[in-house]
Amino acid sequence: MTRVYVSRDAAALALGADAVAAxxxxxxxVVRTGSRGMHWLxxxxxxxxxxxxxxxxxxxxxxxxxxxAAGLLTGGAHALRQGATDEIPFMARQTRLTFAxxxxxxxxxxxDYRAHGGFIGLQKAIEIGAAATMxxxxxxxxxxxxxxGFPTGIKWKTTADAEGDRKYIVCxxxxxxxxxxxxxxxxEGDPFSLIEGMAIAGISTGATKGYVYTRSEYPHAIATFDAxxxxxxxxxxxxxxxxxxxxxxxxxxxxxxxxxxxxEETALLESLEGKRGQVRAKPPLPAHKGLFGCPTVVNxxxxxxxxxxxxxxxxxxxxxxxxxxxRGTVPIQLAGNVRFGGLFEAGFGVSLGDLVNDIxxxxxxxxxxxxxxxxxxxxxxxxxxxFDTPFDYEAFAARDGLIGHGGIVVFDDTVDLAKxxxxxxxxxxxxxxxxxxxxxxxxxxxxxxxxKIVAGTAVEANTAxxxxxxxxxxxxxxxxxxxxxxxxxxxxxxxFPEDFxx
Amino acid sequence: MPVFEPFNADRAxxxxxxxAGQEGATLPILHALQHEFGCVPTAAVPMVAQxxxxxxxxxHGIVTFYHEFRRTxxxxxxxxxxxAEACQAVGGDRVAADVKARLGVDWHGxxxxxxxxxEPVFCLxxxxxxxxxxxxxxxxARLNADKVAAALxxxx
Numbered sequence: 001m002t003r004v005y006v007s008r009d010a011a012a013l014a015l016g017a018d019a020v021a022a023x024x025x026x027x028x029x030v031v032r033t034g035s036r037g038m039h040w041l042x043x044x045x046x047x048x049x050x051x052x053x054x055x056x057x058x059x060x061x062x063x064x065x066x067x068x069a070a071g072l073l074t075g076g077a078h079a080l081r082q083g084a085t086d087e088i089p090f091m092a093r094q095t096r097l098t099f100a101x102x103x104x105x106x107x108x109x110x111x112d113y114r115a116h117g118g119f120i121g122l123q124k125a126i127e128i129g130a131a132a133t134m135x136x137x138x139x140x141x142x143x144x145x146x147x148x149g150f151p152t153g154i155k156w157k158t159t160a161d162a163e164g165d166r167k168y169i170v171c172x173x174x175x176x177x178x179x180x181x182x183x184x185x186x187x188e189g190d191p192f193s194l195i196e197g198m199a200i201a202g203i204s205t206g207a208t209k210g211y212v213y214t215r216s217e218y219p220h221a222i223a224t225f226d227a228x229x230x231x232x233x234x235x236x237x238x239x240x241x242x243x244x245x246x247x248x249x250x251x252x253x254x255x256x257x258x259x260x261x262x263x264e265e266t267a268l269l270e271s272l273e274g275k276r277g278q279v280r281a282k283p284p285l286p287a288h289k290g291l292f293g294c295p296t297v298v299n300x301x302x303x304x305x306x307x308x309x310x311x312x313x314x315x316x317x318x319x320x321x322x323x324x325x326x327r328g329t330v331p332i333q334l335a336g337n338v339r340f341g342g343l344f345e346a347g348f349g350v351s352l353g354d355l356v357n358d359i360x361x362x363x364x365x366x367x368x369x370x371x372x373x374x375x376x377x378x379x380x381x382x383x384x385x386x387f388d389t390p391f392d393y394e395a396f397a398a399r400d401g402l403i404g405h406g407g408i409v410v411f412d413d414t415v416d417l418a419k420x421x422x423x424x425x426x427x428x429x430x431x432x433x434x435x436x437x438x439x440x441x442x443x444x445x446x447x448x449x450x451x452k453i454v455a456g457t458a459v460e461a462n463t464a465x466x467x468x469x470x471x472x473x474x475x476x477x478x479x480x481x482x483x484x485x486x487x488x489x490x491x492x493x494x495x496f497p498e499d500f501x502x
Numbered sequence: 503m504p505v506f507e508p509f510n511a512d513r514a515x516x517x518x519x520x521x522a523g524q525e526g527a528t529l530p531i532l533h534a535l536q537h538e539f540g541c542v543p544t545a546a547v548p549m550v551a552q553x554x555x556x557x558x559x560x561x562h563g564i565v566t567f568y569h570e571f572r573r574t575x576x577x578x579x580x581x582x583x584x585x586a587e588a589c590q591a592v593g594g595d596r597v598a599a600d601v602k603a604r605l606g607v608d609w610h611g612x613x614x615x616x617x618x619x620x621e622p623v624f625c626l627x628x629x630x631x632x633x634x635x636x637x638x639x640x641x642x643a644r645l646n647a648d649k650v651a652a653a654l655x656x657x658x
Binding site for chain 2: 010011013014015039040042175176177178179180181183184185216217218219220221254255256257258259260271272273274275276277278292333334335336337338341342364365373377407409410411412415420423427430431433
């Protein structure tokens, strides 16, 4: 029977992919994959033809009889036919490295994973040894994709050099930023790449145990990743003798419990230890004293899952992509009120305007774009006048913004930026761990102050007070939650002052 | 639809014992208790404390720190509706207001007939197809109040 591919990613399931797969099952061999990342076309059905995969979407289960009659299984013409998947402009413009396999393969098939370049990086790491592996990661210029952008190789080296008979690799899969879903998609669509990356990190730093801390809001990612761990253990990828190398490394997944602040690395470690997810003061760095006081690498899902292709293809190939000090590719997530929402992996340097208007197709509502929030709830709101900003850590920082985990949330002209600023403070108040005063108290006072401004109470004095409060939070908070909440608030004030009038 | 057992000390002791041996066992134990009983029962708190050599106050502090852990069992169905920015950008606030009005509850509330508990959630990773929700763990997208009502009806 002809092979057809239907995603099992949570986004596809939310749009009815299971019913589509069931309707196709009597007529074809249905392979469930991750998502290609073109969420406006989900449920996407891909048919294997002599000329490669041909895409149809968005497909409703009720469309299936008509599609079959139109010759779906041979790539026949139909209103939903999108052409060869790789030639759809959204796909053709990407540089897919981290997400090369996502949407292409059965996420739990080791054969598929191997057939698409999997485990070559891990074998290379075993071959060249710990020091050369670390050197490769360092030379690639890879920086932490969780948002901080710290050079991964340096973090690994610090952990490797730290004294300790036990070391840990901790993967931060507490992807709480609104507008981001790259970690979720990768864990659902290509979980072995994360396992491979963590094993490489383990061998390179001398760590023998890995933890993946996944947020509870991702039940599908949790289930797929646990299943992948089982497969990997049975195949000897994980265990006492990784790929016959003599290195021991195993991974356990732990599930969060709805606390946004646990995405902060030290709060995450506290949570893994079974405590309240309260932030620790640094130093000591986790690389010196991390989980249970042992040297620990804490890396984001995307960072770790990118390591295998760097080892496989060499650091030069990765380093050659990007701009400035931001090397390689970044999975950009287009979200909110956007026409072509989904995941777009590209080298650093694409302009914000190209991403929103060209690749994203502008708003879903068809109204003008008024603002975009980049980098989650702690990221700045940018107006279209800043759309020439290239997607790059330093370029965003230079304009008082951040790229964070690469999420872009698009808003049309119905957005009220004073409301969004208030929400930022409200969110911070709800999620503050309570350890430091600027964040714990400042967030609530900030919410009240925005309310006063909007109500027309001493607008000028209260605006000055809000700015002063943001300054205190920015420089006085212990971590990025209280420290970065001023970004959305101040950017809303600076770029959209007209919204802060009664 | 999840079915929860009424609190049973023996069962709770078994659950705690099954997880107590692992590193940082608190969250796995609390998750397992909530999975069984629909919440972390108050009576289980001293049991967890004793098993992990913690004070009751410490365990209470942990249970109450995390939004996910409940003190009482939810209704028959749990609707986790996203409140975060990407869903706001496509009318999430309006959907939330409609759903609250229809169910006659505020956040964390359970409808009078015990059918639905409404929980706010900050992001489900379905940000390109919002407004989004999880109904008993199943993802829902591009929601409006009617779609939520239809989903609840078919789950009932």
